[in-house]
Amino acid sequence: MTAIRARSARRGAIGIGVLGAAAALSIATMSNPWLAHSLGEGLRESVQGVKTVAAMLAHRSPGQRPEGALASLKQKRQGVLNERLPKVRAPSSPAYEALAGPPPTPPIVPLPEAPLYAAVAGAPTPLTPVAGGGGGPPNLSNIPLPGGVGGGIFAPPVITTATPEVPQTPISAVPEPMSWTMMILGFALIGRVMRRRLVPAST
Amino acid sequence: MLRGGLVLSGALLSVGIAALALVAAEPSVPATAEARAAPPTKPTGNRIFLTKPQLEEAIASGTLDRPVRSLLSVKAPLQFGDYSWDDRGVAAGPTWIRIDLGSQLMSVFRGGDEIGTAVIVYGGDNKETPAGKLHILGKAQDHRSSLYDAEMPYTLRLTDDGVSIHASSVRWGAATHGCIGVPLPFAQRLFGAARVGDEVVIVGTPPHKVGQRPA
Numbered sequence: 001m002t003a004i005r006a007r008s009a010r011r012g013a014i015g016i017g018v019l020g021a022a023a024a025l026s027i028a029t030m031s032n033p034w035l036a037h038s039l040g041e042g043l044r045e046s047v048q049g050v051k052t053v054a055a056m057l058a059h060r061s062p063g064q065r066p067e068g069a070l071a072s073l074k075q076k077r078q079g080v081l082n083e084r085l086p087k088v089r090a091p092s093s094p095a096y097e098a099l100a101g102p103p104p105t106p107p108i109v110p111l112p113e114a115p116l117y118a119a120v121a122g123a124p125t126p127l128t129p130v131a132g133g134g135g136g137p138p139n140l141s142n143i144p145l146p147g148g149v150g151g152g153i154f155a156p157p158v159i160t161t162a163t164p165e166v167p168q169t170p171i172s173a174v175p176e177p178m179s180w181t182m183m184i185l186g187f188a189l190i191g192r193v194m195r196r197r198l199v200p201a202s203t
Numbered sequence: 204m205l206r207g208g209l210v211l212s213g214a215l216l217s218v219g220i221a222a223l224a225l226v227a228a229e230p231s232v233p234a235t236a237e238a239r240a241a242p243p244t245k246p247t248g249n250r251i252f253l254t255k256p257q258l259e260e261a262i263a264s265g266t267l268d269r270p271v272r273s274l275l276s277v278k279a280p281l282q283f284g285d286y287s288w289d290d291r292g293v294a295a296g297p298t299w300i301r302i303d304l305g306s307q308l309m310s311v312f313r314g315g316d317e318i319g320t321a322v323i324v325y326g327g328d329n330k331e332t333p334a335g336k337l338h339i340l341g342k343a344q345d346h347r348s349s350l351y352d353a354e355m356p357y358t359l360r361l362t363d364d365g366v367s368i369h370a371s372s373v374r375w376g377a378a379t380h381g382c383i384g385v386p387l388p389f390a391q392r393l394f395g396a397a398r399v400g401d402e403v404v405i406v407g408t409p410p411h412k413v414g415q416r417p418a
Contacts, residue, residue: 053261053274056251060277061306062322066376 246316247292249276267301268404272315281308284373286321286389290396293318298396300368302383304332304407309368309385311393318396321389324371327378334405337361339397351380356387357394361403368393368403 051059250273253261261267275287288311296314303309304325311319326332339359346358346369355369370391371384383405385393 050254050257052264052266053253053257053271054264054266056274057266057303057308057310058306060279060281060320061303061308062281062283062375063307064305065307065325065378 245292246273246290246294248289250274250289250316251276265406269299270315271312271317274310274317275320277320281320281322283322283375284386286319286386288319288389288392290318297401298398299402299404300393300397302403302405302407304334304405306407309383311396313396319389319392321385322373324373324377324379324384326366326381330378330380332379332381332383332405333362333366334407337403337405339399339401339403342394342397342399344394355382357390359394359397359403 252273253271258267258270261271262269275289277287281287290313293313293316299312301310301312302323302325307323307325309319309321309323310317339361340363341358341360343358343360344356346355346367347353348355348365350365355367355371358367358369360367366381366383368383368385368390370387370389371379371382373384373386377384
């Protein structure tokens with residue numbers, strides 16, 4: 001009996017001691033981060049095992065690069081330039097090709113406002129229309145142009161001196177009463193014929 | 204009697220550990236402003252400190268060519284475009300770069316501590332990246348390649364014929380014309396940390412090409 005009591009007392013004492021040590025350890029780790037870190041690292045190493053440096057570096061690697069699946073990051077200068085240039089139509093003449101650049105911008109030609117206005121608005125001097133022009137530019141000889149105009153590669157704007165045409169009568173979108181009558185009569189005729197054909201089949 | 208002795212020993216052990224913790228915690232509190240401002244001698248952050256057997260094995264196997272104290276702790280494999288940078292608490296020292304072409308990784312060290320790592324892209328089959336010990340010959344923050352007509356920010360030039368470390372689009376299956384491409388934020392940090400003359404060790408190519416620039 002006394003032996004059993006002594007054994008249980010020993011177990012209880014060991015338990016109390018272990019609990020006290022654990023409590024002290026927890027207090028110590030809470031009060032000292034360095035101790036906590038060291039214990040954590042030691043515990044981690046004991047669980048994971050000691051890795052070699054090569055294994056640690058290999059662990060973070062995305063793997064070796066596959067062969068034959070490589071795409072270049074950059075292109076040669078000429079290729080890049082070709083891609084960056086705007087796509088234009090092929091020049092039709094070698095002379096244009098020799099220009100090697102965008103076409104020059106045409107100079108701004110000021111319009112002769114006052115003489116043209118006088119010509120269009122029915123000035124006292126009658127303007128002669130182009131006779132037999134056949135599509136050619138009208139004669140602008142009697143319109144005084146300001147000096148210093150020209151030098152561009154584009155022709156000056158074509159100014160017509162002919163009398164403007166009178167606009168024709170607009171075509172109405174709604175049919176006339178005659179058209180309505182014809183259409184109604186046509187449908188009636190078709191209906192009459194179809195009805196005549198259906199009557200013998202029913203008897 | 205026995206019970207009382209065990210309880211007493213447990214209590215003493217507890218008091219001893221607590222006292223030890225309190226004593227060890229004392230020096231961590233800086234007493235003066237100077238001590239508070241002084242940088243810590245041990246790098247902080249999430250790191251793995253190498254043991255002596257680990258370092259000896261790494262040098263013996265050729266993984267490292269010089270003593271290294273700590274590596275950055277990278278939990279998961281890095282993906283293309285990923286990087287890690289942590290130089291908190293790392294004392295000043297010579298910066299050197301280790302590039303492993305086989306594992307497509309770059310490690311930046313300051314002294315014996317790794318401060319950055321990133322996934323890289325490197326030269327293709329016909330434009331292989333030279334291996335060996337190189338040095339940074341020049342720096343250019345806003346470099347533009349005249350040969351390829353491409354932006355190469357944060358360039359660290361390594362060879363006379365233009366092989367450099369610079370920011371690039373780091374993606375799977377990509378290759379360069381011999382340069383080493385790193386993610387832009389990483390390149391920015393590396394550009395700030397590296398100086399002309401710093402050493403760059405490139406490993407991971409066949410031994411007969413070490414130190415030679417392929418034709």
